[in-house]
Amino acid sequence: MDEFERIRRWTSGRQSPQWLSARGVRLGIGDDAAVVEPPQGADGEPVQWLLAVDTMVETVHFNWRTMSEADVGYKALAANISDIAAMGGQPAHALVSISAPAACTAERMTSLYDGLYACAARYGVAIVGGDTTSAPEHLVISVTVTGTVPAGRAVPRSGAKPGDAVFVTGPLGLSAAGLHYLLAAPARPGAAAIEADEAGSLVQAHRRPVPSPEGGRLLAERGTCHALNDVSDGAASEAWELAEASGVSIVLEEARLPLSGSMARYARRQGRDPLDWVLYGGEDYVLMGTIAADDAEQAGAALRARGIPFYRIGVVESGPSGVWLDRGGGRAPLAKGGYNHFASATGESDDDSNDEI
Amino acid sequence: MDEFERIRRWTSGRQSPQWLSARGVRLGIGDDAAVVEPPQGADGEPVQWLLAVDTMVETVHFNWRTMSEADVGYKALAANISDIAAMGGQPAHALVSISAPAACTAERMTSLYDGLYACAARYGVAIVGGDTTSAPEHLVISVTVTGTVPAGRAVPRSGAKPGDAVFVTGPLGLSAAGLHYLLAAPARPGAAAIEADEAGSLVQAHRRPVPSPEGGRLLAERGTCHALNDVSDGAASEAWELAEASGVSIVLEEARLPLSGSMARYARRQGRDPLDWVLYGGEDYVLMGTIAADDAEQAGAALRARGIPFYRIGVVESGPSGVWLDRGGGRAPLAKGGYNHFASATGESDDDSNDEI
Numbered sequence: 073m074d075e076f077e078r079i080r081r082w083t084s085g086r087q088s089p090q091w092l093s094a095r096g097v098r099l100g101i102g103d104d105a106a107v108v109e110p111p112q113g114a115d116g117e118p119v120q121w122l123l124a125v126d127t128m129v130e131t132v133h134f135n136w137r138t139m140s141e142a143d144v145g146y147k148a149l150a151a152n153i154s155d156i157a158a159m160g161g162q163p164a165h166a167l168v169s170i171s172a173p174a175a176c177t178a179e180r181m182t183s184l185y186d187g188l189y190a191c192a193a194r195y196g197v198a199i200v201g202g203d204t205t206s207a208p209e210h211l212v213i214s215v216t217v218t219g220t221v222p223a224g225r226a227v228p229r230s231g232a233k234p235g236d237a238v239f240v241t242g243p244l245g246l247s248a249a250g251l252h253y254l255l256a257a258p259a260r261p262g263a264a265a266i267e268a269d270e271a272g273s274l275v276q277a278h279r280r281p282v283p284s285p286e287g288g289r290l291l292a293e294r295g296t297c298h299a300l301n302d303v304s305d306g307a308a309s310e311a312w313e314l315a316e317a318s319g320v321s322i323v324l325e326e327a328r329l330p331l332s333g334s335m336a337r338y339a340r341r342q343g344r345d346p347l348d349w350v351l352y353g354g355e356d357y358v359l360m361g362t363i364a365a366d367d368a369e370q371a372g373a374a375l376r377a378r379g380i381p382f383y384r385i386g387v388v389e390s391g392p393s394g395v396w397l398d399r400g401g402g403r404a405p406l407a408k409g410g411y412n413h414f415a416s417a418t419g420e421s422d423d424d425s426n427d428e429i
Numbered sequence: 430m431d432e433f434e435r436i437r438r439w440t441s442g443r444q445s446p447q448w449l450s451a452r453g454v455r456l457g458i459g460d461d462a463a464v465v466e467p468p469q470g471a472d473g474e475p476v477q478w479l480l481a482v483d484t485m486v487e488t489v490h491f492n493w494r495t496m497s498e499a500d501v502g503y504k505a506l507a508a509n510i511s512d513i514a515a516m517g518g519q520p521a522h523a524l525v526s527i528s529a530p531a532a533c534t535a536e537r538m539t540s541l542y543d544g545l546y547a548c549a550a551r552y553g554v555a556i557v558g559g560d561t562t563s564a565p566e567h568l569v570i571s572v573t574v575t576g577t578v579p580a581g582r583a584v585p586r587s588g589a590k591p592g593d594a595v596f597v598t599g600p601l602g603l604s605a606a607g608l609h610y611l612l613a614a615p616a617r618p619g620a621a622a623i624e625a626d627e628a629g630s631l632v633q634a635h636r637r638p639v640p641s642p643e644g645g646r647l648l649a650e651r652g653t654c655h656a657l658n659d660v661s662d663g664a665a666s667e668a669w670e671l672a673e674a675s676g677v678s679i680v681l682e683e684a685r686l687p688l689s690g691s692m693a694r695y696a697r698r699q700g701r702d703p704l705d706w707v708l709y710g711g712e713d714y715v716l717m718g719t720i721a722a723d724d725a726e727q728a729g730a731a732l733r734a735r736g737i738p739f740y741r742i743g744v745v746e747s748g749p750s751g752v753w754l755d756r757g758g759g760r761a762p763l764a765k766g767g768y769n770h771f772a773s774a775t776g777e778s779d780d781d782s783n784d785e786i
Contacts, residue, residue, distance in 0.1 A: 098477060099585060102674070104515035104659060105481035105576065107583045120455060121478070124462035125524040125573055127560045132528075158461035167482040169526075169571045171489075203484045207569070214526045214560070214571040216482055219462065226464045228456060302461060317459070 078178055079204055082185040087198060095164060095198040106200035110220050111164050120226060122219035124155035130210040138254040141180045143279040145187030148213045151304065153195050154283035154357040156219035158302035160227040160292025163285055165200045166192065169214040171207035184213075195285060219285075221292065227361070231298035232318035236362035238386035241287045241375065243332040244307050245346060248353025249339060250278030256342075270334050281357040287380040288359060294371055300361035306354040311386075311395045312408045314362065321391040322362075324406065326399045330383045351397075352409040362388050435535055436561055439542040444555060452521060452555040463557035467577050468521050477583060479576035481512035487567040495611040498537045500636040502544030505570045508661065510552050511640035511714040513576035515659035517584040517649025520642055522557045523549065526571040528564035541570075552642060576642075578649065584718070588655035589675035593719035595743035598644045598732065600689040601664050602703060605710025606696060607635030613699075627691050638714040644737040645716055651728055657718035663711040668743075668752045669765045671719065678748040679719075681763065683756045687740045708754075709766040719745050 083101050092100055099107035110119045128134060128148050139147070149166060156163040168188060172181060192199055197217065253271040283302065291297040299318055301310045307329070315322045329350050339346035358381075363371055365387075372382035386398075396403040440458050449457055456464035467476045485491060485505050496504070506523060513520040525545060529538060549556050554574065610628040640659065648654035656675055658667045664686070672679045686707050696703035715738075720728055722744075729739035743755075753760040 099583065103585050103587075104512040104657075105479040105518070105574075105583075107516070107578070108478050108480060109580075121465050121575075122462040123465060123522060123524055123557060123573075123575065125526050125558065125560050125571075127526045127528055127562050127571065129528050129562050129564050129569075131565045132563050155461040159464070161462070165480060167480055167573055169482050169484045171484055171486050171569055200480060201482065203482050203571070205484050205486050206489050207486050208488045208567050210565050212486075212528055212564070212569045212571075214482075214484065214569075216480075216524055216573040217462075218478075218480065221464070223466075226456065226462075228460050230460075300461075 078181070082182055083199065086189045087192070092198050095196065097165065097198045097200055100198070100200045106165065108165050108200060108218070111162070118223040119220040120223050122156050122159050122161040122221055122226065123216070124152055125214060125216040126151045126155065127212065127214040129212050138251060139279055141183035142187030142190070144213060145184040146191040146280055148215045149188050149191040149197065150281045150283050150357065152215045152217040153197065153285060154281070154302040154304065156217055157283050157285040157288035158300050158359060159219070159221060160225060160288045160297070160300060161219035161221040161285070162289060163195055163197050163217055163219045165198050165218040167216040168199060168202035170202070171205045171212040173207045173209050173211060176211055225292050227292050227297055227300040229299055229301055229314055229317035232314050232320050232322070232362040232388045233298050234320060234388055234390040235365055236298055236388040237365045237368040237384050238311070238322055238324065238360070238362050238388060239368065239372070239382055239384050240303070240307070240330065240358050240360045241284050242356065242358035242381045243330040243335065244303065244356050244358065245349030245353040246274050246277035246332055246335050247281060247355040248349040249335045250274035250276070252342065253338065254278065271338060273334050274338060278355065281355060283357045284359055284380060286378060287375055290374055290378065291359070291361060291363070291371065294367060296364040296367035296371065298362050298364070300359060303356040303358050303360055304354060306352040306409055307360065308351040308395065308406050308409045310360045311406070314360070315395050316393045319393055321389040321394055321396065322386060323389060323396045323398055323403060324386040326397055328383065328385045330381070351406070435538070439539055440556065443546045444549070449555050452553065454522065454555045454557055457555070457557045463522065465522050465557060465575070468519070475580040476577040477580050479513050479516050479518040479578055479583065480573070481509055482571060482573040483508045483512065484569065484571040486569050495608060496636055498540035499544030499547070501570060502541040503548040503637055505572045506545050506548040506554065507638045507640050507714065509572045509574040510554065510642055511638070511659040511661065513574055514640050514642040514645035515657050515716060516576065516578060517582060517645045517654070517657060518576035518578040518642070519646060520552055520554050520574055520576045522555050522575045524573040525556060525559035527559070528562045528569040530564045530566050530568060533568055582649050584649050584654055584657040586656055586658055586671055586674035589671050589677050589679070589719040589745045590655050591677060591745055591747040592722055593655055593745040594722045594725040594741050595668070595679055595681065595717070595719050595745060596725065596729070596739055596741050597660065597664070597687065597715050597717045598641050599713065599715035599738050600687040600692065601660065601713050601715065602706030602710040603631050603634035603689055603692050604638060604712040605706040606692045607631035607633070609699065610695065611635065628695060630691050631695060635712065638712060640714045641716055641737060643735060644732055647731055647735065648716070648718060648720070648728065651724060653721040653724035653728065655719050655721070657716060660713040660715050660717055661711060663709040663766055664717065665708040665752065665763050665766045666711070667717045668763070671717070672752050673750045676750055678746040678751055678753065679743060680746060680753045680755055680760060681743040683754055685740065685742045687738070708763070
């Protein structure tokens with residue numbers, strides 16, 4: 073079986089011609105380039121395209137003790153979908169580049185594609201091409217996604233206005249806690265063992281993050297959401313990005329930061345302050361943004377009506393770019409942090425952070 | 430200087446806001462995703478988008494003895510532009526993902542971006558985003574490009590018709606010969622030494638390939654070019670792809686295969702048959718396609734008038750999918766080959782080939 077046949081085996085029949093066609097795919101996997109149009113539903117209305125890429129490197133962003141092959145495939149695509157969500161867009165197409173060492177057998181690659189296609193099916197993303205090469209030692213997976221947004225409606229990082237409310241669309245720090253659990257475990261625990269444990273939801277949050285393109289679209293449609301990010305590098309880091317891109321001060325209120333009960337209990341059992349993971353954990357892939365204060369209540373209700381959490385966690389003020397944490401007794405400057413939690417947990421430096429450009 | 434600052438240094442100011450805007454960039458590097466529209470010039474006319482990705486891995490596709498950092502950046506983008514050319518499209522935007530080991534200092538990364546931006550400037554490609562991560566040992570660069578094509582005009586691999594003429598848009602085998610020269614040299618030769626040598630053009634072909642999006646567009650506009658590929662994996666392999674995708678027989682005439690004089694002389698000095706590099710060399714990034722025989726003459730004249738070579742090298746026949754080489758005294762089946770010449774030259778296996786999906 074040559075490389076082309078393996079690729080065909082990994083990809084063919086996974087998404088039907090009808091399903092692909094509804095997503096604007098005119099020519100998919102198998103030619104020099106894919107040919108695409110906006111997915112159905114955007115007809116007539118002018119759209120702009122969103123483009124994002126995200127890469128995961130074995131030993132830097134994951135290892136096989138903490139993630140299965142299918143988890144890696146799933147998460148690589150989910151992280152990209154989260155970037156589209158963070159612009160208020162609808163994810164459409166994906167290209168997948170995998171450089172795999174010889175140790176990644178055809179069977180393991182099949183599992184990786186199982187995860188990719190599971191995520192693609194969940195979010196309606198058409199996989200339209202890619203590249204597969206060998207690698208000397210470590211697996212590298214790089215996923216590019218496209219998305220569409222009604223023309224002029226993309227929500228950047230840079231639009232936060234003094235007076236806006238700051239919000240997040242889910243609890244923070246679960247992924248970092250899940251990773252801590254996985255690294256502390258003596259060996260990669262079986263699925264059953266994890267599910268039986270309270271840490272199951274934390275591990276799940278780490279391995280199978282839940283990006284929120286629906287939340288992003290609902291927020292973009294309102295026209296009152298002025299700035300949006302997804303929490304990939306940690307809440308503190310994302311707040312700093314919003315503050316610096318917008319030239320504003322952001323004040324986060326500690327008492328409003330959403331804690332998951334299981335995360336907080338796990339952190340305390342480990343003798344750690346849950347706030348560390350909440351602010352510096354990263355890879356939560358919830359949305360953080362700012363919205364006109366007088367629409368925050370209604371926006372929150374609209375998101376919650378669709379099952380998407382919405383927490384007001386602070387306010388935007390004019391002033392020098394920066395982020396402050398209000399702990400009740402006054403404000404203190406909040407360090408940017410933004411370290412990659414995997415790297416930190418394994419004692420590596422923060423140069424391993426995964427920085428979009 | 431943190432990672433974000435380094436990325437800014439590598440990318441900011443390289444392409445002006447006006448230049449980017451003319452290429453449809455509404456929001457470029459620095460947010461969760463880029464926001465793009467079709468470049469100027471396509472206004473009103475409906476376009477489809479082309480999407481392609483191509484990855485180069487240190488030790489698999491290049492090493493630092495044969496390529497400089499700037500060469501790697503240039504070639505990674507050029508290979509992608511060639512994929513857009515092979516659909517008859519106009520390249521528009523690029524996303525660049527680089528996983529770099531610690532040995533790749535900020536200075537070396539700057540050189541890599543110098544090469545990327547040199548290629549982007551030459552072909553009018555807007556760099557709109559990317560991802561930069563660390564890597565344990567080897568550099569991996571993955572470039573995604575978009576392109577546009579008038580709706581319905583993309584030229585696939587699968588349209589070759591019996592009676593078509595088969596053509597290529599440039600001589601073959603130069604890149605493989607250049608790589609052979611580089612690997613045989615005792616150390617990476619300085620630029621002056623190479624230029625003084627006849628091998629200069631071969632080395633240049635290997636390091637700085639010249640994709641032909643203009644040729645692809647001219648061919649697509651005629652409406653008579655039925656199938657198109659770029660020669661990334663070797664002429665034999667590309668002819669096989671056209672034959673298999675189209676369900677036809679392709680007969681290549683040895684006497685018509687374009688040889689470069691310096692390549693042929695270098696091959697003979699090395700005791701090698703130039704035909705090996707012509708058919709199995711790869712990375713030439715010229716176009717190979719099939720065109721209605723009664724338009725071949727005129728199409729060739731139109732390309733040559735723009736400085737783009739055009740050689741008729743064979744014919745398409747009905748019959749079982751396959752490729753034959755006519756050596757004057759009769760036809761013989763042509764082996765698919767398609768090995769990666771870098772891998773072969775270094776004695777590695779075929780599994781290192783770089784296969785698009």
